Amino acid sequence: xxxxxxxxxxxxxxxxxxxxxxxxxxxxxxxxxxxxxxxxxxxxxxxxxxxxxxxxxxxxxxxxxxxxxxxxxxxxxxxxxxxxxxxxxxxxxxxxxxxxxxxxxxxxxxxxxxxxxxxxxxxxxxxxxxxxxxxxxxxxxxxxxxxxxxxxxxxxxxxxxxxxxxxxxxxxxxxxxxxxxxxxxxxxxxxxxxxxxxxxxxxxxxxxxxxxxxxxxxxxxxxxxxxxxxxxxxxxxxxxxxxxxxxxxxxxxxxxxxxxxxxxxxxxxxxxxxxxxxxxxxxxxxxxxxxxxxxxxxxxxxxxxxxxxxxxxxxxxxxxxxxxxxxxxxxxxxxxxxxxxxxxxxxxxxxxxxxxxxxxxxxxxxxxxxxxxxxxxxxxxxxxxxxxxxxxxxxxxxxxxxxxxxxxxxxxxxxxxxxxxxxxxxxxxxxxxxxxxxxxxxxxxxxxxxxxxxxxxxxxxxxxxxxxxxxxxxxxxxxxxxxxxxxxxxxxxxxxxxxxxxxxxxxxxxxxxxxxxxxxxxxxxxxxxxxxx
Numbered sequence: 081x082x083x084x085x086x087x088x089x090x091x092x093x094x095x096x097x098x099x100x101x102x103x104x105x106x107x108x109x110x111x112x113x114x115x116x117x118x119x120x121x122x123x124x125x126x127x128x129x130x131x132x133x134x135x136x137x138x139x140x141x142x143x144x145x146x147x148x149x150x151x152x153x154x155x156x157x158x159x160x161x162x163x164x165x166x167x168x169x170x171x172x173x174x175x176x177x178x179x180x181x182x183x184x185x186x187x188x189x190x191x192x193x194x195x196x197x198x199x200x201x202x203x204x205x206x207x208x209x210x211x212x213x214x215x216x217x218x219x220x221x222x223x224x225x226x227x228x229x230x231x232x233x234x235x236x237x238x239x240x241x242x243x244x245x246x247x248x249x250x251x252x253x254x255x256x257x258x259x260x261x262x263x264x265x266x267x268x269x270x271x272x273x274x275x276x277x278x279x280x281x282x283x284x285x286x287x288x289x290x291x292x293x294x295x296x297x298x299x300x301x302x303x304x305x306x307x308x309x310x311x312x313x314x315x316x317x318x319x320x321x322x323x324x325x326x327x328x329x330x331x332x333x334x335x336x337x338x339x340x341x342x343x344x345x346x347x348x349x350x351x352x353x354x355x356x357x358x359x360x361x362x363x364x365x366x367x368x369x370x371x372x373x374x375x376x377x378x379x380x381x382x383x384x385x386x387x388x389x390x391x392x393x394x395x396x397x398x399x400x401x402x403x404x405x406x407x408x409x410x411x412x413x414x415x416x417x418x419x420x421x422x423x424x425x426x427x428x429x430x431x432x433x434x435x436x437x438x439x440x441x442x443x444x445x446x447x448x449x450x451x452x453x454x455x456x457x458x459x460x461x462x463x464x465x466x467x468x469x470x471x472x473x474x475x476x477x478x479x480x481x482x483x484x485x486x487x488x489x490x491x492x493x494x495x496x497x498x499x500x501x502x503x504x505x506x507x508x509x510x511x512x513x514x515x516x517x518x519x520x521x522x523x524x525x526x527x528x529x530x531x532x533x534x535x536x537x538x539x540x541x542x543x544x545x546x547x548x549x550x551x552x553x554x555x556x557x558x559x560x561x562x563x564x565x566x567x568x569x570x571x572x573x574x575x576x577x578x579x580x581x582x583x584x585x586x587x588x589x590x591x592x593x594x595x596x597x598x599x600x601x602x603x604x605x606x607x608x609x610x611x612x613x
Contacts, residue, residue, distance in 0.1 A: 370606060
């Protein structure tokens, strides 16, 4: 599974594009050569353009070469300077095999770029950064700086790639099953076990796919490219990695932007329940404050919670037509399915009140079509590196959150929800039994430490974010002495993808990390909610 959810709105901004295959050659184990970082992001110590010179530093080596493969065309990568970074799979093992990570450097749009590039940390866990390049460039991130995209270990354009199409296929079939039924859970865990066995049989050291190793990969990339200082921008799960990276390898980091914030010290099921509550409440409040929406859909929060209870007791079965599928698709909507649909649906907020109202009046089609459409879209198959996702969930999250704590987080957020719904946190269904079969060691407890830093940080959130709630911004800023916290109202998860204002604030931050301009927030208006016939 991946923490991020596929939504129609996000697909339009290339939010969920991930890559699908990797090269098959494993780079040779390389020893160190002396290297001196350059003092300009556009060049190396020898004066060559960034990304055009091979360099070995310690056990890592960058080699120029073809651009990373992507599952879909990414025009932003045309003309990029590319190559691969070769690193040990497991740095704790002296004789570890090596793995290769795809690297793409998109040039600044100006002929006189700033000397400190931006490195992009993708969402997921399990998304490939190269597949998100279009979103970054469409948002103007390369206005006056080069932007660097590296495939995180295990993702689509890395070698080895830890995707598991069997899990994606199960998720598609599961739209026709009761979401949180024990029988569904057994099938879910079976798919996870099959994924693990397949990856392990190919030689992957699954214990090495985690944030500690990934943070070291990015630290190695900076030095191997000969960059003195760079800026970091992470979205969604990439914020989790960014906070660990800036804590473990602060050298050379000029500033950090995090958007859709997932604090490593709190990541887990309870946090997803809290985030869902915040995002849902933000949307419901906006509807209540809009006269036409409030008149047409009064008491929307109560309607939603009543529907969750009703559907959990009496699931609704229907069929829908999904683009690209010739036969009708069976869909079962129970309480858990409705909660998870809602978690994604804040990305298409204008239609949510109408969709809930139609469901309350016996018309489940709109919600069923969206629920099935996300699971059965081409973007849902063969792109998420489940091996990386479970490596993080099962070593860094589950060991440090008890089952009781997870349930209590749900009860605190939604006291009226039935126990079976509360047993499966949004976005993290059957995670604990999945981790039982994934069987990787727990990370050191320090992985859950808060990040304390004086690196200038921009903490961005959306007022409708139901995946990583806006309260996470002030939370992480408590221990970041030079943080600027910004909540963009009426926006969902990852505001950089959907908000021109967020893009302007981000650009201003990288120009002036301790004093970004936020004036565009004034006067932002809520969406115009659909009121239907």
